Amino acid sequence: MWPAVALSLELATVTTFLLLLLGVPLAWVLARANGFLGEAVAALVALPIVLPPTVIGFYLLLLLGPHGPIAPLLGLRTLAFSFTGLVIGSVIYSLPFMVQPVRNAFRGLGPAPWEAALTLRASPLDAFFSVALPLAQGGILTGIILSFAHTLGEFGVVLMLGGDIPGRTEVLSIVIFNDVDNLQWGEAGALAAGMAGFSFLAVLVMFLAEKRMARLRA
Amino acid sequence: MPPKQITRRLALAAFSAVALFLGAAPARAGAVAIAVAANFTDPAKQLAASYQLKTGNAVVLSFGASGGFYTQITQGAPFEIFLSADAARPKKLVAAGLGVTGSEFTYATGKLVLWSATPGYVDSQGKILSSGKFKHLSIANPKTAPYGEAAVETLKALDVYDAVAPTIVTGESITQAYQFTASGNAELGFVALSQVIKAKKGSQWLVPQKLYKPITQDAVLLTPGKDDQAAKDFLAYLKTPEALAIIRSYGYATAP
Known part of the structure; x- marks a missing residue:
């Protein structure tokens, strides 16, 4: 059970880190895009919220498998059954949980701080890092917490893609699934309670932080 | 729309929903x-x-x-x-x-088969198991699926279990173990004969009965x-x- 806990934590950490690198710039672009194309891309990014994990898992299996484009590119037979495969899957699966709150935060700033920074002759890059990012930190924190918690509990995509290898792809929720099927309800109960407790704390911290930031802004 | 008409429409919708449900129920009940x-x-x-x-x-x-x-x-x-x-x-x-x-x-x-979607990949003696040539061997979860248990017994009887253990990927049922192999994600897998007997694709080794419990x-x-x-x-x-x-x-x- 502990290797699975460690693996899930590792997967959630790596995924959240990658999502910060990918999701925040993407959220920035989408926050400033006004046309149809911007909304279409935003809708595409938001899809994993409503799509069943089996649909995502199915496409990932095609994408990462031996007949897909990615594995041969890396000189591998398949990316299924690997930690790398799970990371790719998790980044796609949790993408909206990072992009959505950060995009909203950027939108909430309005154009004023950005234009002020540019008027003071800050370069766009400088303005992004020293004005936009700090002002959107509430949304970024929400994105981090949601992405991390969402990936930590990931099940469907991993079941479709992982092959249940202890230490490599056997994540926490898969252990719970197997435990229930094997009538090992003691361990399943302990893991489930841990997961429920952690998720509650994560969401609570998020709400408290949001409340505090709203007060600071006022 | 006047409120009365709305109520009537809602009642009609509710009635149709119930009728649909009742209509569908008898087919299932028996x-x-x-x-x-x-x-x-x-x-x-x-x-x-x-x-x-x-x-x-x-x-x-x-x-x-x-x-x-x-x-x-x-x-x-x-x-x-x-x-x-x-x-x-x-x-x-x-x-x-x-x-x-x-x-x-x-x-x-049931009969256990070592199977690959690739023709000519699995030899008629199952020697491929000790070749070290493959990255992924797919089996059903040995704890919940008897075919997975038989696969582990076979590997142990052949004295290759420890050698191939790092390559084993586990499907939650024999159906998923077959899918992992059929899709080519795993080069080979232990599946049920019933899953591959009709299609006659790929290559297979019918595991001798003496290697696993019936x-x-x-x-x-x-x-x-x-x-x-x-x-x-x-x-x-x-x-x-x-x-x-x-x-x-x-x-x-x-x-x-």
């Missing part, structure tokens, strides 16, 4: 609910179709790993018949009062079906020459 071990998926579909044709009784099949079904049945799942992939679980269900005493019988004996697959009448004649008729149908011929056509051995 149907025999059967939990089928994943390896028996294709023959069960064929058996159910010909049974329905003969008797007019409807059958609803659910497929999954035997272990998963066992857990669900102990938790009150409303299945009337369980076609397990082993003999132990039906016995335990009877002992627990969840199955009808004396209703268990062996409907098929996969004796037992059926059992569950308590929710104890007074259902249609459920008893289906179990009786499984013993008819016609049904046995269908079962054998998928590579299973049956009692003489």
